[in-house]
Amino acid sequence: MAVQAQATEHINAYTIALQQYDRAVAYLDLPAGIKNFLRYPKRELTVNFPVRMDNGDINIFTGYRVHHNTVLGPSKGGIRYAPQVDLDEVRALAMWMTWKCALVNLPYGGAKGGVICDPLDMSQSELERLTRRYATEISLFISPHGDIPAPDMGTNAQTMAWIMDTYSMTVGYSVPAIVTGKPLNVGGSQGRTEATGRGVVICMDEALRRSGRSRTSEIRMAIQGFGNVGMYAAKHAYDLGYKVIAVSDVTGGYLNEHGLDVDDVMAYTATSHHHQLAGYKNAQRISNAELLALDCDVLAPCALENQITIENAADVKAFLIVEGANGPTTPEADDILTAKGIEVVPDVLANAGGVTVSYFEWVQGLQSFFWDVEEVNRQLRRVLIRAYDDVIRTRDQFEVDMRTAAQITAIKRVGDATFTRGIYP
Numbered sequence: 001m002a003v004q005a006q007a008t009e010h011i012n013a014y015t016i017a018l019q020q021y022d023r024a025v026a027y028l029d030l031p032a033g034i035k036n037f038l039r040y041p042k043r044e045l046t047v048n049f050p051v052r053m054d055n056g057d058i059n060i061f062t063g064y065r066v067h068h069n070t071v072l073g074p075s076k077g078g079i080r081y082a083p084q085v086d087l088d089e090v091r092a093l094a095m096w097m098t099w100k101c102a103l104v105n106l107p108y109g110g111a112k113g114g115v116i117c118d119p120l121d122m123s124q125s126e127l128e129r130l131t132r133r134y135a136t137e138i139s140l141f142i143s144p145h146g147d148i149p150a151p152d153m154g155t156n157a158q159t160m161a162w163i164m165d166t167y168s169m170t171v172g173y174s175v176p177a178i179v180t181g182k183p184l185n186v187g188g189s190q191g192r193t194e195a196t197g198r199g200v201v202i203c204m205d206e207a208l209r210r211s212g213r214s215r216t217s218e219i220r221m222a223i224q225g226f227g228n229v230g231m232y233a234a235k236h237a238y239d240l241g242y243k244v245i246a247v248s249d250v251t252g253g254y255l256n257e258h259g260l261d262v263d264d265v266m267a268y269t270a271t272s273h274h275h276q277l278a279g280y281k282n283a284q285r286i287s288n289a290e291l292l293a294l295d296c297d298v299l300a301p302c303a304l305e306n307q308i309t310i311e312n313a314a315d316v317k318a319f320l321i322v323e324g325a326n327g328p329t330t331p332e333a334d335d336i337l338t339a340k341g342i343e344v345v346p347d348v349l350a351n352a353g354g355v356t357v358s359y360f361e362w363v364q365g366l367q368s369f370f371w372d373v374e375e376v377n378r379q380l381r382r383v384l385i386r387a388y389d390d391v392i393r394t395r396d397q398f399e400v401d402m403r404t405a406a407q408i409t410a411i412k413r414v415g416d417a418t419f420t421r422g423i424y425p
Helices: 002-010 013-025 032-037 087-103 124-140 157-171 195-210 228-240 262-271 288-292 331-339 353-367 373-398 402-421
Strands: 043-052 058-067 075-082 109-116 147-151 220-224 243-249 252-255 284-286 298-301 320-322 343-345
Touching: 013 087, 013 331, 013 402, 032 402, 043 087, 043 124, 058 087, 058 124, 075 087, 075 157, 075 353, 087 109, 087 353, 087 373, 087 402, 109 124, 109 147, 124 157, 147 157, 147 353, 195 228, 195 298, 195 320, 195 343, 195 353, 195 373, 220 228, 220 288, 228 243, 228 262, 243 288, 252 288, 331 343, 343 402, 353 373, 373 402
Parallel strands: 075 109, 075 147, 220 243, 220 298, 298 320, 320 343
Antiparallel strands: 043 058, 058 109, 243 252, 252 284
């Protein structure tokens, strides 16, 4: 846990996002004004609102919603509940969402939201009151054709159901398409819960196939983070025959050199305090810092941003990194990893499975016509492999690393669309 806390204290996520953007956009022949335009969020909302707690106290919470870009379509992005949320983090996450949606050819721009709170210290009724009040405050920004929220760290399908219901009560009729990541019984999509983690493994599988390493049982994988993304990445990798040797959460890392029984780990966390790994017996306890430096083949950071930095990048031993989290690697760390010959499948590609199936859910909701899980997973794989091919072509054309190639591809699409639409008025 100490590594995560230190990383987020001294590295500004928005600064990182702009550094990555500047690296990529330098390769593109876009007008200077458009290059500058794409650096800035379109609009930002900060709200301060009261919530009555279970003991009768009234606490004031601060929340944000940022739209980075809407050139390709309505903005799309999750809502994060966490103590460390700030406006620059939300700006960075919104910018990354713009590139992610453009990269996988979704008709969306990027958005993000967040509330400064600790959901683990709040009751279910307190979280419901907070969510409904926050949804009311940001109703100026959200709509099924303008900005569609989704779950992120600290939020889940139930959170989305509360937002959907609050918005629907406000307009007077049910609006399932106002959010994605909802429960199935109120218009959610099959396969949405697992989509981000599943997409991480689809991209990992493709990277290994292209490198000639196709014997899954010989691949040793370590996963930082065992929330929604990390857990389902571990599950899908395990089901495919990969050897998941370590996982971690805020309580620390858990290592079994012979391979973890991921079904057993999931069963344990399903009934543990706050669904955490603490106390899991069938593994050796290690720190999060040690997990990042394990002797493994694939490292999947699926927790917070700024985990692989200039301070620890040289310690990474994996030959492949697949980023399930947003922004887990700083630009300085990218340079070190590239020099070591470590391939990084970047966040805007590797974790795009979530927003891809969110798009499927949105379309299903607008049409009131729903797909089975086999169709969802088939379409998810098609979208991600096509995007992977696009990144490889750009990488080879410009002779750059995968992250820069992914952002070049995405920025060009948004920049070209901006040029085609023109500058109003």
